[in-house]
Amino acid sequence: MSRPRARRARPWLPYDLRVVALAFAGGVPAMCTALVLLAVGNYSARVLWAACCLMFGAWLIAATKLRKQIVRPLQTLANLLAALREGDYSMLVHDSNLDDPLGLVFAEVSALREPLRAQRLGALEAVALLERVMAEIDVSVFAVDERGLLCLVNRAGERLLGSSAERLVGRTAGSLGLGECLTGESRRVLDNAFAANGGRWELRRSVFRQDGAPVQLLVLTDLQQALREEERQAWQRLVRVLSHEINNSLAPIQSIAGSLRVLLVRNPCGAGVDEDLHSGLGVIGARAESLSRFMRSYARMARLPTPVLAPVDVAEWVGRVARLEKRMTIRVCPGPPITLAADGDQLEQLLINLVNNAVDAAAETGGGVKVEWGLMGGTLDLRVVDDGPGPPPRTNLFTPFFTTKPAGSGIGLVLSRQIAEGHGGTLILEPRADARGCVARLRIPL
Numbered sequence: 001m002s003r004p005r006a007r008r009a010r011p012w013l014p015y016d017l018r019v020v021a022l023a024f025a026g027g028v029p030a031m032c033t034a035l036v037l038l039a040v041g042n043y044s045a046r047v048l049w050a051a052c053c054l055m056f057g058a059w060l061i062a063a064t065k066l067r068k069q070i071v072r073p074l075q076t077l078a079n080l081l082a083a084l085r086e087g088d089y090s091m092l093v094h095d096s097n098l099d100d101p102l103g104l105v106f107a108e109v110s111a112l113r114e115p116l117r118a119q120r121l122g123a124l125e126a127v128a129l130l131e132r133v134m135a136e137i138d139v140s141v142f143a144v145d146e147r148g149l150l151c152l153v154n155r156a157g158e159r160l161l162g163s164s165a166e167r168l169v170g171r172t173a174g175s176l177g178l179g180e181c182l183t184g185e186s187r188r189v190l191d192n193a194f195a196a197n198g199g200r201w202e203l204r205r206s207v208f209r210q211d212g213a214p215v216q217l218l219v220l221t222d223l224q225q226a227l228r229e230e231e232r233q234a235w236q237r238l239v240r241v242l243s244h245e246i247n248n249s250l251a252p253i254q255s256i257a258g259s260l261r262v263l264l265v266r267n268p269c270g271a272g273v274d275e276d277l278h279s280g281l282g283v284i285g286a287r288a289e290s291l292s293r294f295m296r297s298y299a300r301m302a303r304l305p306t307p308v309l310a311p312v313d314v315a316e317w318v319g320r321v322a323r324l325e326k327r328m329t330i331r332v333c334p335g336p337p338i339t340l341a342a343d344g345d346q347l348e349q350l351l352i353n354l355v356n357n358a359v360d361a362a363a364e365t366g367g368g369v370k371v372e373w374g375l376m377g378g379t380l381d382l383r384v385v386d387d388g389p390g391p392p393p394r395t396n397l398f399t400p401f402f403t404t405k406p407a408g409s410g411i412g413l414v415l416s417r418q419i420a421e422g423h424g425g426t427l428i429l430e431p432r433a434d435a436r437g438c439v440a441r442l443r444i445p446l
Helices: 015-040 045-085 101-111 113-136 155-161 223-266 271-302 314-324 344-365 412-422
Strands: 140-144 150-153 187-191 200-210 213-222 310-313 330-333 339-342 369-376 379-386 426-431 438-445
Touching: 015 045, 045 101, 101 113, 113 155, 140 155, 150 155, 155 438, 200 223, 213 223, 223 271, 310 314, 310 344, 314 330, 314 344, 314 369, 314 379, 339 344, 344 369, 344 379, 344 412, 344 438, 412 426, 412 438
Parallel strands: 330 369
Antiparallel strands: 140 150, 140 213, 187 200, 200 213, 310 339, 369 379, 379 438, 426 438
């Protein structure tokens, strides 16, 4: 057990005045001896006063010089150390005599500049790298202090909670839906959490110390997104195989059906037989063409290119898509002016699909469709709201080939979500909270 340090009494004079006082005190015996010798000698009063003034002046000059020789280097050393402490490495004491003890001290302090500068630069670069990695990784990272308050969140965490770091930091973990993550096993899977359409999240929790206080670090990984990527790759491989095989068969079927119709016109077989043959060949050609279109639409999903980013004005983009719909008037509720870095063609196709689905749903109930948007932190939050019967079952919502429409292809929502995720965003469908209907919510980072 360490003993408490005794507090030193504060001196009654500053250090520089104590140096002068000690210099004067050191000369007192010599001064007194000289005065006594002058007094016992046969000297006139003028000589005595002149000698006293001369000795006192020399005494004062010597004490002042002594103070300067001791205090000034200490002041320079203090300034040099203060500059190092503040991170200013430009100060340098020149002409340090290494044979002199004071010069050696200055040389050693000056030698600290380079290692301290290298350490500070390394620390700044490490912090910058950590902040960059934290911002770019796809997993959501949160830090919660011992009071249960959020003290750190990265960009993926902002997207997950749908708000900016400025609004999240300082709030309790429970109010943000993270209370469940602070208890239980430190590594587990959470089902149907943090997202309106459910999902699976892997939680990893650990503890580190900041300023001596424990802080819990929460890392959440979206397992559903990884599973969707594997599923998408499997569908793409299947579609490529099906497209190749089916298209190779459809081309000769369509060609032969067309040739048979031409031969039938040239060489009729009879009224009843001709009508049946024409009808049958027409069905064969129509179904072959329909199946060909069907496979071409799915091939688009397998060949979706990487987004080519360019500035996209949200108001102009939404207005342009709304004007394309002719079955009903799309009500546009303007939000703040926003410019995205995105692929304009892909986003236009995405919004066309969402608006088409919303119009189809609203037509069943005679309702309407509106498009609105806003900002949530650094993320665009665009909503396509309809007055239809509500979203279909979530289990098959984004399954390729699945559709509830008689003439649907089952590709629209799958392609739309693929476009959204290609831009680092999300697409979910959820029932309206205020009325009957569905909300298609698109979120894309700015």
